[in-house]
Amino acid sequence: MPTLTKLYTMKEASQHNTKDDCWIVIDGKVYDVSTYMDDHPGGDDVILATTGQDATDEFEDAGHSKSAKELMETMCIGELDTDVDTTDTALEDQPTSYPEKLMTLTKQYWAVPAAVVGISVVVGILYLRKK
Template sequence: MSNVLTLAEISQHNTNKDCWLLIGGKVYDVTKFLEDHPGGDEVLVTASGKDATDDFEDVGHSSTARAMLDEFYVGDIDSSAITTTKKTHAPPKQMQNTQDTSSGFIIKLLQFLIPLVILGVAVGLRFYTKSSA
């Protein structure tokens, strides 16, 4: 039978001497792991005292890291005491193209014509200088 804890109980364990995390409805005492955590102890201490599930998942922990959680298991969260809001992925907003299609057409036309004019002038000058000599 597992130990059922409240968020108030979990939030009391929020220092580098006593650090508990709530991940996926389960509570873990990661105090002994703080020194060994690849991201540093501050990351874990900052995530303590609240639901750290999204933080844990966003990092993309390996299956080995997930398996390590078992040795730190303390109990489960009292699900009636917490309401989690699941983060939904929102795609990044696209910049709106404020140019109308006619000005876009003019720009493309100029991008094509200006190099041709420069090339024509260069070739014309070359022939003009040869015929003048």
């Protein structure tokens, strides 16, 4: 008896886009990675940046190990429904290029650039005081 596979649309998958509720789509499969966010070696922001789109290229470009791919299979919750017209389900506000993604992350995590500026100012002041 064949197992029934749950089908999800990209719209459904894209609605799960927070650290506590995160789904990603890779190679036509939908994964619930919510429980893995804190353990991901690349950080949760890398995964969050790929929600709402097919993350296959990003996943493959990162060069994940065989054990990482085996772990990922344990998080598979279904497959992407390819029969649905994706033109109306794509998120229009999702960035499409790397600079746009970077700007979106910078806006979400403004503390990182603020900390870099703050540290730079402190280092500059300390450097000038030594002269």
